[in-house]
Amino acid sequence: MLKFRLYYDKDAEEDWLKKMSLNGWAFKKFFLGFYTFEPCEPGEYNYQIDLLDNWNGDKDNYSSFMEDVGVEVVGQWWRWVYLKKKTADGPFEMYTDVESKIAQYNRIRNFFKVFFAIEIICFLMELVATINTGHYIGGIFTVLIGLISLALLRIVWKCKLKIEQFKRNEK
Structure with missing residues (x-):
């Protein structure tokens, strides 16, 4: 499924992605406001969006670190990184303190x-x-x-x- 949305608010975008997951749609990729989804079990994934410190960071290191903690990098658009984690693996919050x-x-x-x-x-x-x-x-x-x-x-x-x-x- 393909949906078009423009978000300036990271929190609202995360909430929408979580709602889509609860409705049985897993976020697959993003490009210029177009979100691609694929079917999943309702509520299977939880999402977070992160803003990298700079454009030239080591993306492979970042992805590798995320995979080590059970988080999948769904995609990156400029400095924004879309992350997902299986809900069954526990809570998902990038920044806790x-x-x-x-x-x-x-x-x-x-x-x-x-x-x-x-x-x-x-x-x-x-x-x-x-x-x-x-x-x-x-x-x-x-x-x-x-x-x-x-x-x-x-x-x-x-x-x-x-x-x-x-x-x-x-x-």
């Missing part, structure tokens, strides 16, 4: 901050061009870029709130 959770959400927040900054620059450039030319097509693109900027700002803000929540719960 507060410090590692904070570090993970800091990485995610910083990752999206870069794209947010780029989108804001594009938005301002498009806004100026639209004002100068007066073309309504430019206005449509300005609104579209503005909406993308807001979506990125939302995920940056959500990560910030999660980090603050982890810090409060740590005390």
Whole structure:
């Protein structure tokens, strides 16, 4: 089965993959918003999504380490890694202590901050061009870029709130 979804929120994406597994569909691969699934026993797998520290990490080492702990690397898209583990093998949580959770959400927040900054620059450039030319097509693109900027700002803000929540719960 092939499904199309766009997610900016790692947690929401993980929840959706878990729900698909509960409905008897195992996540097989991902490419540009297209998720491929294959039939499985309902609830057979649990999923986690990880953001690698950098683009040039040793992917073979990472995959080998994951396999050693009973986790399968389903796929990787850029720095995002999709992982699955059989539910019968026990709970699956990549980051269990507060410090590692904070570090993970800091990485995610910083990752999206870069794209947010780029989108804001594009938005301002498009806004100026639209004002100068007066073309309504430019206005449509300005609104579209503005909406993308807001979506990125939302995920940056959500990560910030999660980090603050982890810090409060740590005390």
